[in-house]
Amino acid sequence: xxxxxxxxxxxxxxxxxxxxxxxxxxxxxxxxxxxxxxxxxxxxxxxxxxxxxxxxxxxxxxxxxxxxxxxxxxxxxxxxxxxxxxxxxxxxxxxxxxxxxxxxxxxxxxxxxxxxxxxxxxxxxxxxxxxxxxxxxxxxxxxxxxxxxxxxxxxxxxxxxxxxxxxxxxxxxxxxxxxxxxxxxxxxxxxxxxxxxxxxxxxxxxx
Amino acid sequence: xxxxxxxxxxxxxxxxxxxxxxxxxxxxxxxxxxxxxxxxxxxxxxxxxxxxxxxxxxxxxxxxxxxxxxxxxxxxxxxxxxxxx
Numbered sequence: 001x002x003x004x005x006x007x008x009x010x011x012x013x014x015x016x017x018x019x020x021x022x023x024x025x026x027x028x029x030x031x032x033x034x035x036x037x038x039x040x041x042x043x044x045x046x047x048x049x050x051x052x053x054x055x056x057x058x059x060x061x062x063x064x065x066x067x068x069x070x071x072x073x074x075x076x077x078x079x080x081x082x083x084x085x086x087x088x089x090x091x092x093x094x095x096x097x098x099x100x101x102x103x104x105x106x107x108x109x110x111x112x113x114x115x116x117x118x119x120x121x122x123x124x125x126x127x128x129x130x131x132x133x134x135x136x137x138x139x140x141x142x143x144x145x146x147x148x149x150x151x152x153x154x155x156x157x158x159x160x161x162x163x164x165x166x167x168x169x170x171x172x173x174x175x176x177x178x179x180x181x182x183x184x185x186x187x188x189x190x191x192x193x194x195x196x197x198x199x200x201x202x203x204x205x206x207x
Numbered sequence: 208x209x210x211x212x213x214x215x216x217x218x219x220x221x222x223x224x225x226x227x228x229x230x231x232x233x234x235x236x237x238x239x240x241x242x243x244x245x246x247x248x249x250x251x252x253x254x255x256x257x258x259x260x261x262x263x264x265x266x267x268x269x270x271x272x273x274x275x276x277x278x279x280x281x282x283x284x285x286x287x288x289x290x291x292x
Contacts, residue, residue: 090268129255129256129259130259131258131259131260131261131262131263132263133262133263133266133267133268134259134262134268137268
């Protein structure tokens with residue numbers, strides 16, 4: 001991963017509570033999450049990773065509140081983990097597309113590769129008293145958000161995880177009891193899938 | 208039903224009274240649509256169940272906090288009719 005200045009984080013993480021690592025405690029303190037696990041897979045020291053994720057963040061929040069804090073950096077890898085809050089609350093697809101273009105445009109402009117984490121179907125939809133109508137609409141919004149992530153990834157020459165890897169995250173064994181946060185096993189699985197994609201993008205980049 | 212059908216105020220109000228009566232386990236005719244629902248013991252747990260029923264009945268997503276600001280069946284009916292209009 002040559003060609004970058006010697007200081008500043010190698011890896012930047014933007015996103016929501018799951019990106020922050022919630023429900024996957026780090027034995028060393030704080031949250032580990034797929035982000036910390038991904039850094040370990042890629043051999044990136046923890047001090048070279050900057051995670052500015054915020055619980056509750058939508059793609060709009062990420063672009064508005066998190067991007068300014070990292071805009072000046074020149075990381076090799078940017079990982080974006082958001083969309084669940086958009087899907088639960090509802091979002092305007094064209095506005096989300098603009099924000100995703102902004103985030104990917106920034107990362108690519110800084111010379112980084114960027115990988116988006118697909119939004120999984122949370123078991124919450126089957127645990128809480130939720131109308132069939134809302135469940136159907138939420139599943140549709142998850143599908144729409146992932147379609148936008150796939151689109152923006154391709155537009156900027158990046159890869160997006162295959163549908164079958166995304167589907168596997170629907171397994172309740174990968175979730176904590178609240179049905180909305182991945183458990184350590186879920187975070188580990190996501191890190192594994194993303195490590196493969198990020199590793200190959202980073203490899204192509206230096207070759 | 209679908210949102211393309213029109214629903215009258217009376218029709219929706221009487222459906223709501225039936226649902227609320229079901230959760231409170233009392234006859235619908237004992238619920239006055241102009242009296243605050245909290246006075247009948249409609250708490251947040253009942254509210255979530257009632258709103259879930261409303262969403263499936265009207266095929267619309269209802270903001271729980273907004274809906275709970277409508278304190279009577281009459282006010283809630285007006286609010287829902289605006290939503291599906």
